[in-house]
Amino acid sequence: MSASEDGAAMFARYAYPPNELGYCGPPSAIPYDARFTGESAVRLARRFAGAWCYLQTIAFATGYANPLDRAIVEAYWLGGPLLEQVDGELFAKALSEQFRGQHGARMAGLADGTARAHHGFHVFEVYPWSGMLEHTEGPALTILDNCRIRWGTVIGLDGDRASVLSKPLCWDGAHLHLGQERVERPRWRQWESALVAGLAEGDEVALHWDWVCDRLGPEQLEALRDGTEAQLRRTSRAIAAQDGRMRRSESRPVAASSRSDSGISRVARFG
Numbered sequence: 001m002s003a004s005e006d007g008a009a010m011f012a013r014y015a016y017p018p019n020e021l022g023y024c025g026p027p028s029a030i031p032y033d034a035r036f037t038g039e040s041a042v043r044l045a046r047r048f049a050g051a052w053c054y055l056q057t058i059a060f061a062t063g064y065a066n067p068l069d070r071a072i073v074e075a076y077w078l079g080g081p082l083l084e085q086v087d088g089e090l091f092a093k094a095l096s097e098q099f100r101g102q103h104g105a106r107m108a109g110l111a112d113g114t115a116r117a118h119h120g121f122h123v124f125e126v127y128p129w130s131g132m133l134e135h136t137e138g139p140a141l142t143i144l145d146n147c148r149i150r151w152g153t154v155i156g157l158d159g160d161r162a163s164v165l166s167k168p169l170c171w172d173g174a175h176l177h178l179g180q181e182r183v184e185r186p187r188w189r190q191w192e193s194a195l196v197a198g199l200a201e202g203d204e205v206a207l208h209w210d211w212v213c214d215r216l217g218p219e220q221l222e223a224l225r226d227g228t229e230a231q232l233r234r235t236s237r238a239i240a241a242q243d244g245r246m247r248r249s250e251s252r253p254v255a256a257s258s259r260s261d262s263g264i265s266r267v268a269r270f271g
């Protein structure tokens with residue numbers, strides 16, 4: 001399999017779980033067996049507008065002709081040293097143009113060049129959920145945890161489900177961090193077909209929504225861990241800075257007016 005075919009297959013494996021749920025890309029864009037190659041792969045991947053922007057940007061910045069080359073796709077989903085070659089200004093320009101007006105997008109790290117063109121950045125800084133943790137902690141945290149690429153160790157197989165030991169995303173009211181390991185039960189196959197063939201106990205795997213979508217080698221696992229932890233630190237700092245601005249704004253005295261006391265109270269509480 002060529003690097004292009006391998007990259008297209010990898011893109012499909014990671015994109016299938018949210019596409020199955022109707023969250024990303026056009027309805028049922030990716031067949032269950034996650035196999036598409038050549039021009040059909042490019043046509044379909046382009047319809048995942050968010051991911052395609054990252055793939056194009058990484059490829060252009062690093063001199064790759066094909067955004068679906070295996071190295072590009074792996075860098076987007078898992079991270080790694082290739083992302084260090086992506087110029088910060090180029091990345092900021094691409095995202096600002098693609099996601100201008102995106103509701104709730106904070107994009108912390110773009111201005112100072114510390115952001116990386118990684119799926120984790122999109123989850124925590126382009127989607128609005130991390131900014132909603134203080135108001136809808138349960139739902140927002142669950143979505144963030146499922147949407148990020150997680151990792152874990154397979155400790156058992158039971159039919160179409162795997163038992164995987166992994167660390168959940170946690171929110172302590174001020175910081176995002178990974179908690180203690182626990183067992184989750186994602187799907188690894190359906191109708192006798194699997195996104196990861198030959199899954200076995202002891203495998204280190206990547207998880208996206210309710211699926212095991214890849215088997216990870218040591219370097220991939222390290223890149224995913226490092227990239228995730230760096231993103232959680234960056235997002236936690238951004239949330240703290242945002243909260244500080246809000247508290248300063250709320251502490252400013254409300255100017256006297258002819259409105260009733262109840263009206264002033266509402267302004268002070270919500271303004």
